[in-house]
Amino acid sequence: MSDLDNSLDWLAALKWDADGMIPAIAQDESGRVVMFAWMNRESLQETVTSGHAVYWSRSRKRLWRKGEESGHFQKVKAIRTDCDGDVLLLAIEQVGGIACHTGRESCFFNELQGERWLPADPVLKDPKEIYK
Amino acid sequence: MSDLDNSLDWLAALKWDADGMIPAIAQDESGRVVMFAWMNRESLQETVTSGHAVYWSRSRKRLWRKGEESGHFQKVKAIRTDCDGDVLLLAIEQVGGIACHTGRESCFFNELQGERWLPADPVLKDPKEIYK
Secondary structure (H helix, E strand, O other), X not given: XXXXXXXXXXXXXXXXXXOOOEEEEEEEOOOOEEEEEEEOHHHHHXXXXXOEOEEEEOOOOEEEEOOOXXXXXXXXXXXXXXXXXXXXXXXXXXXXXXXXXXXXXXXXXXXXXXXXXXXOOOXXXXXXXXXX | OOOOOOOOOHHHHOOOOOOOOEEEEEEOOOOOXXXXXXXXXXXXXXXXXXXEOXXXXXXXXEEEEOOOOOOXXXXXXXXXXXXXXXXXXXXXXXXXXXXXXXXXXXXXXXXXXXXXXXXXXXXXXXXXXXXX
16 A cells, blocks of 8 residues: 555545445554544534544444444544544544443453453443443 | 454454445554555465464555555554454554554544644654665
8 A cells, every 4th residue: 555645635645445335443542442433524524523423334334423322432633544534543532441242341352362362451330321 | 333243253253344444444553543454365364374463455455564665564463353343352462563554653634623623643753764
């Protein structure tokens, strides 16, 4: 892949995949990587204008305003892209301190131990209390 | 997507995409996200057995032993996956302190400023000195 052409308009400079998507990594202020999801142009534009992370739900095939059900919004502080412009990195403030639908701080809670993935982080809030 | 079934063997538990790939995020010990790339089963297995990050280069269609040309290997300290098991997060030690082919610490050096992506990190080493 060729390097990002930063003379281009910001949306045109990005390399969208065949489905019009780009992967997005959300990292909170402590440096914790809390989530990974996908964006299309519309969700990225709304993210920039609203200041809150908006993803594209590939399973539900619609805009996914993170926090719309859980209240766990993500305030976007900065957006970066990589050398070839095909991935986004969002610096976010995680409202409620919980990004994962399992009630954990981060979705990345399964750690490889030998031949198994084992949950390595505590559940901070019962999902039944989050999604009422 | 259904949650990860951590009773399964670690490779079977992961959700590989239609091309047999899974995205992988590399994060160094300072918390900096330095790279994003793709893995197939073979590259992930070699990563685990060798202790060094091995990706699948989609452009070159071959295993990409990170550092094979630059010397900038990534020692893998831990591997996590997310709630639904379709993304990997690698805790790495970045040999040489440079992950990016542009000679920067991280590939995520372009920051959105208004309507443009602007390089926000210094080049630590001239790429001509890295790839001789």
